[in-house]
Amino acid sequence: MSGEPVLQARDLRVYYGTPGKPVRAVDGVTLDIGESEVVGLVGESGCGKSTLGRGILGLLPEGARADGEVIYGGRNLVTLSPRELRRLRGPDLGLVFQEPMTRLNPLLRISDHFHETLKQHEANLSDDEIRRRSLETLGRMGIPPTRFNQYPHEFSGGMRQRIMIALALVLRPKLLVADEPTTSLDVIVEGQILALLADLKRNFGTALLLITHNLGIVAEACDRMAVMYAGKIVEEGPVREVFADPAHPYTRELLRSTISLETTELHSIPGAPPNLIDPPPGCRFHPRCPDAMRVCAQLVPIEQRLDGGRRVQCWLHGPERLIPADGEQPLEREAIGVADEA
Amino acid sequence: MRPEAVAPQPEQHADEEPLVSIRNLETYYSIRGNFADRLVGREAGVVRAVDGVSLDIRRGEVLGLVGESGSGKTTLGRTLLGLVQATGGSVEFEGREITGLPERKFRELRRRIQVVFQDPHASLNPAMTIAQAVGHPLQIHGVEHDRTQLRARVADVLERVGLAPAEAYLDKYPSDLSGGQKQRAVIARALILNPVLLVADEPVSMLDMSVRAKILELMVALKQDFELTYLYITHDLATARFFCDRIAIMYLGRIVEIGPAEAIYADPKHPYTQALLRAIPEPDPTRAVPRDLPRGEVPDAASPPLGCPFHPRCPRAFEPCGWESRDLRDLLEFRWARLAGEPRVEEEQAVVGDLDVLDKPAPEVRLPAARGRKPEEVVALLERIRAEDPQEPFWKGVARLEASGSHVALDFHLPQEPRLEPVGDVSVSCHLYDSAASG
Numbered sequence: 049m050s051g052e053p054v055l056q057a058r059d060l061r062v063y064y065g066t067p068g069k070p071v072r073a074v075d076g077v078t079l080d081i082g083e084s085e086v087v088g089l090v091g092e093s094g095c096g097k098s099t100l101g102r103g104i105l106g107l108l109p110e111g112a113r114a115d116g117e118v119i120y121g122g123r124n125l126v127t128l129s130p131r132e133l134r135r136l137r138g139p140d141l142g143l144v145f146q147e148p149m150t151r152l153n154p155l156l157r158i159s160d161h162f163h164e165t166l167k168q169h170e171a172n173l174s175d176d177e178i179r180r181r182s183l184e185t186l187g188r189m190g191i192p193p194t195r196f197n198q199y200p201h202e203f204s205g206g207m208r209q210r211i212m213i214a215l216a217l218v219l220r221p222k223l224l225v226a227d228e229p230t231t232s233l234d235v236i237v238e239g240q241i242l243a244l245l246a247d248l249k250r251n252f253g254t255a256l257l258l259i260t261h262n263l264g265i266v267a268e269a270c271d272r273m274a275v276m277y278a279g280k281i282v283e284e285g286p287v288r289e290v291f292a293d294p295a296h297p298y299t300r301e302l303l304r305s306t307i308s309l310e311t312t313e314l315h316s317i318p319g320a321p322p323n324l325i326d327p328p329p330g331c332r333f334h335p336r337c338p339d340a341m342r343v344c345a346q347l348v349p350i351e352q353r354l355d356g357g358r359r360v361q362c363w364l365h366g367p368e369r370l371i372p373a374d375g376e377q378p379l380e381r382e383a384i385g386v387a388d389e390a
Numbered sequence: 391m392r393p394e395a396v397a398p399q400p401e402q403h404a405d406e407e408p409l410v411s412i413r414n415l416e417t418y419y420s421i422r423g424n425f426a427d428r429l430v431g432r433e434a435g436v437v438r439a440v441d442g443v444s445l446d447i448r449r450g451e452v453l454g455l456v457g458e459s460g461s462g463k464t465t466l467g468r469t470l471l472g473l474v475q476a477t478g479g480s481v482e483f484e485g486r487e488i489t490g491l492p493e494r495k496f497r498e499l500r501r502r503i504q505v506v507f508q509d510p511h512a513s514l515n516p517a518m519t520i521a522q523a524v525g526h527p528l529q530i531h532g533v534e535h536d537r538t539q540l541r542a543r544v545a546d547v548l549e550r551v552g553l554a555p556a557e558a559y560l561d562k563y564p565s566d567l568s569g570g571q572k573q574r575a576v577i578a579r580a581l582i583l584n585p586v587l588l589v590a591d592e593p594v595s596m597l598d599m600s601v602r603a604k605i606l607e608l609m610v611a612l613k614q615d616f617e618l619t620y621l622y623i624t625h626d627l628a629t630a631r632f633f634c635d636r637i638a639i640m641y642l643g644r645i646v647e648i649g650p651a652e653a654i655y656a657d658p659k660h661p662y663t664q665a666l667l668r669a670i671p672e673p674d675p676t677r678a679v680p681r682d683l684p685r686g687e688v689p690d691a692a693s694p695p696l697g698c699p700f701h702p703r704c705p706r707a708f709e710p711c712g713w714e715s716r717d718l719r720d721l722l723e724f725r726w727a728r729l730a731g732e733p734r735v736e737e738e739q740a741v742v743g744d745l746d747v748l749d750k751p752a753p754e755v756r757l758p759a760a761r762g763r764k765p766e767e768v769v770a771l772l773e774r775i776r777a778e779d780p781q782e783p784f785w786k787g788v789a790r791l792e793a794s795g796s797h798v799a800l801d802f803h804l805p806q807e808p809r810l811e812p813v814g815d816v817s818v819s820c821h822l823y824d825s826a827a828s829g
Contacts, residue, residue: 194722309628
């Protein structure tokens with residue numbers, strides 16, 4: 049991590065209420081995001097990535113409860129009032145969603161969107177200053193000044209996503225959370241936008257939490273990565289090290305199942321992420337883990353720190369002293385069929 | 391049983407009659423304009439979704455149809471299925487012309503041609519059980535009415551797509567199934583009539599990475615099992631690599647490159663194919679994000695670029711590629727976006743004036759200077775821009791740039807339409823490989 053963390057999550061928990069037991073979508077997550085750092089958050093659908101991204105910003109749906117700490121600027125966001133949070137969102141913490149079409153008001157020109165956003169948070173700005181800052185930020189995102197007064201429908205999907213990112217960046221946030229920002233875009237446009245996001249550091253000094261299911265994107269755009277499974281961060285570390293030598297079997301299996309031009313053999317992970325109402329005991333990945341040992345089905349793994357600033361929650365990395373006798377024997381179990389497929 | 395489908399080596403069947411033969415296919419959509427236009431039945435324009443495509447699908451092969459959104463790949467598939475009407479050209483299926491067939495005849499044909507769409511969640515009726523949904527085609531086509539028989543056939547096909555034991559799925563509803571399981575059920579429904587051709591439109595794009603491989607492997611296995619021919623429609627050249635015998639790359643309604651998969655991946659010829667391959671994110675952090683991707687996005691198909699449709703984004707475009715008025719607008723707008731925040735942007739905008747005169751596609755431009763400015767000033771500005779980046783392909787297209795009376799006269803080399811022509815193992819539609827154009 050480079051420099052002081054902008055934001056620190058400590059043992060963050062987010063539960064959704066259901067008629068029965070709560071869904072533990074984020075279950076004890078600790079994560080630091082450094083200044084100007086690009087952190088990738090990966091995992092399959094239903095592992096709690098989006099909930100974590102929103103939980104960090106205090107943007108939780110009705111019926112959700114957060115617990116633990118999210119420290120930003122010396123304050124715990126989890127305990128802030130909605131009003132105080134709203135004041136931070138925008139100038140300090142920004143969010144970019146997957147569907148750019150649904151986030152722009154079709155009745156407002158692009159210039160109106162910027163005017164409203166800037167006036168909301170910096171009421172003293174003159175119209176000239178608003179225009180100058182908006183055009184500069186849009187330009188960095190590749191939107192020419194000649195299109196400032198157009199409406200959202202006059203732009204393509206990729207342009208709209210550029211506009212959304214510009215709209216978040218115009219307030220110069222310290223941290224931007226981008227939730228699958230390129231998923232609905234074409235591959236060339238995706239590449240263009242990734243290049244812009246990877247340059248946020250240089251151009252805006254903004255830290256980025258990039259939520260994605262695509263490990264190729266993490267490899268190309270991120271400094272550090274956190275792998276999430278069933279509500280927990282099971283591995284975290286610098287991207288190069290994690291890719292070169294994944295410490296958690298889940299990370300390794302995810303990497304192997306990514307299909308790219310270099311892939312020579314198809315591979316998939318049997319089974320699916322568990323439901324988060326009643327997750328499996330011990331390590332939550334153990335029913336799908338090719339390396340599972342007896343201890344994995346009995347005890348929740350304890351986070352271990354590895355060389356090179358990495359951490360992992362997996363009994364393969366110890367601590368030895370807590371593993372019961374016979375605990376390292378391979379786990380006997382039934383084969384996983386299509387019945388459990390994701 | 392057709393013996394040739396057991397060991398599918400498409401190259402061996404080159405002389406054999408193709409399963410599907412598409413010639414100069416055109417599928418145009420008319421755009422309705424505003425309310426007044428609609429009232430009098432006036433059309434506002436036409437989108438050439440498929441614009442003169444010719445290709446064969448050989449028995450037992452997997453043909454990949456690859457392109458970005460707006461390339462026309464999905465429309466081509468839908469035309470083949472009779473879901474949209476071709477507006478020109480011909481499609482022969484098993485030697486029989488199928489364009490213009492009435493819906494009643496097409497319905498018979500759909501026993502032979504089936505489809506799997508992208509979104510498994512939207513492809514199954516939430517109120518039907520899996521047994522009802524998968525058995526539905528047998529009822530619609532009047533193949534099987536006996537309920538016990540129907541259920542047995544559904545159970546059989548479910549097991550063949552991996553939903554085993556079938557009893558565990560027959561009475562479930564789509565909401566009980568995961569994404570991968572739903573896509574298996576959708577594939578089962580497509581296969582229950584024993585089709586010869588399966589059109590698979592982005593069948594794994596909506597699925598998690600962890601199950602994509604499973605569904606791809608299933609489709610490969612089913613190809614043998616059911617002696618299928620596939621048209622695999624996708625934007626993803628990485629998955630296509632595992633599956634396709636041949637690849638056709640589409641851009642704005644046309645095929646720009648087509649050939650054996652190995653040749654396309656080993657030595658992509660068209661600059662667009664090269665860009666598509668370069669843009670796929672590689673899970674290797676020792677590589678940086680590619681910075682040399684084509685600029686911009688796929689243009690509006692209602693008003694495609696002159697000449698080669700890819701020329702405005704092409705890093706290797708040159709004189710004959712179709713330079714025109716809108717390219718000047720793009721040049722200025724990309725520049726002003728890049729320089730945003732610098733005072734010279736406003737100064738330059740003040741010199742050039744209104745860009746809307748450039749929106750009508752034409753290989754020559756008569757651009758008035760802004761009010762109170764001289765055309766000489768505009769020419770000087772353009773020359774300055776040229777001097778800053780003389781390598782920019784746009785300038786290769788410029789044949790004449792001078793002040794002429796009250797206007798700037800900007801003439802481009804005349805656009806030439808590239809044609810799909812054989813180059814080595816593949817066919818490419820690009821002037822780089824066309825001796826007449828580059829000579």
